[in-house]
Amino acid sequence: MIKKIGNNGLVVFMVLSLGLNACKEKQEKKEGKGLAEEVVADADGFVPIFDGKTLDGWEGDPKYWSVQNGNLTGEVTPETLLDNNTFIIWQGGQPSDFELKLEFRIADAGNSGINYRSDKIDTIPYALRGYQADIDGKIRYTGQNYEEKKRATLAYRGEKVVIHTQDHPDEPGSLRANVQRNCWQSREVVGSLGESDALKTKIKHEDWNEVHLIIKGNHLQHYVNGVLMSDVVDEDTVNRKASGYLGVQVHVGPPMKVEYRNIRLKQL
Known part of the structure; x- marks a missing residue:
């Protein structure tokens, strides 16, 4: 009822x-x-900053950047050759002290890099200026510390280096004048991490490699597959940066492909 x-x-x-x-x-x-799924740090405190599905949280030219097979992929084709290096830039902040872990795979003709503590360049879309953990397919430069559009090579693979401020840094053109043969001249090699060719054997050709960056204060360390490849102490108070944008690059040159996955950040 x-x-x-x-x-x-x-x-x-x-x-x-x-x-x-x-x-x-x-x-x-x-x-x-x-x-949306909550982003949770792993047991070591690293947080994923790429979801493996979308470009959410990243800003780059979709002509060059996409997600393929779960990987953040940069690709240059014969129809899309570059006039300037282009980046996809993480939008989650401008890290200062941090550790970054990721894996990369790059074609033999490829040229790329991981920029950090970098500035955006207003006159060039999706361009960064700053520190770079260099990566290339022929493994000539992978592991070195190269400063994009600034002081150029700070440390070659296998070097432990202290960077000094150049004399008379306020003179017009002094920054460009202090770069010779694509290398910053006010640097001092203070130790060896091993011969460059021997370290090269630790890096896999056209296969997956893990990068681990430890960036704390003015101490910048680049590891590949668990091996320290370059170690920089930047004492250049005029040109060094304490924080900035994080991004990955595709470089001017022949058609190429680079892939990144498992991108994880721990801010210190």
Whole structure:
């Protein structure tokens, strides 16, 4: 038998229903239902900054950057040759002290790099100026510290280096004048991490390699596959940077492809 509900009973029923729905919605939010997945740090404190599915949180030219097979992919074709190096730039902040881990795979003809503590260049779309963990397909430069559009090579693979401020840094053109043979002249090699050719054997050709950057204060360390490839202490108070944008590059040159995956950041 169905009993009729009076006005007061109807009000109570509606209130109870709304309350139950609110509790259900709160519980669903708590469980993450219907919401974007929460980004959680791993046991070592690293947080993924690329989801393996989309370019969300990254800004770059879609002519060159896409997600393919779960990898952040930069590709230059015969129809899209570059006039300037172009980057895809992480939009989540401008890290200062941090550790970055990722894996890369690059074609033999490829030239790329991981920029950090970098500035955007207003006159060139998707361009960065700053420190770079160099990467190339022929493994000539992979592991070195190269400063894009600034002081050029700071440390070759296998070098432990202290960077000094050049004499008379305020003179017009002094920055360009202090770069010779694509290398910063006010640098001092203070130790060896091993011969460059021997370290090269630790890097896989056209296969996946892991990069680990440890960037703390003015101490910049580039590891590839667990091996320290370059070590820089930057004492150049005029030109060094304490924070800035993070991004990865495709370089002017022949058609190429570079892939990145498992990109994880731990801010210190």
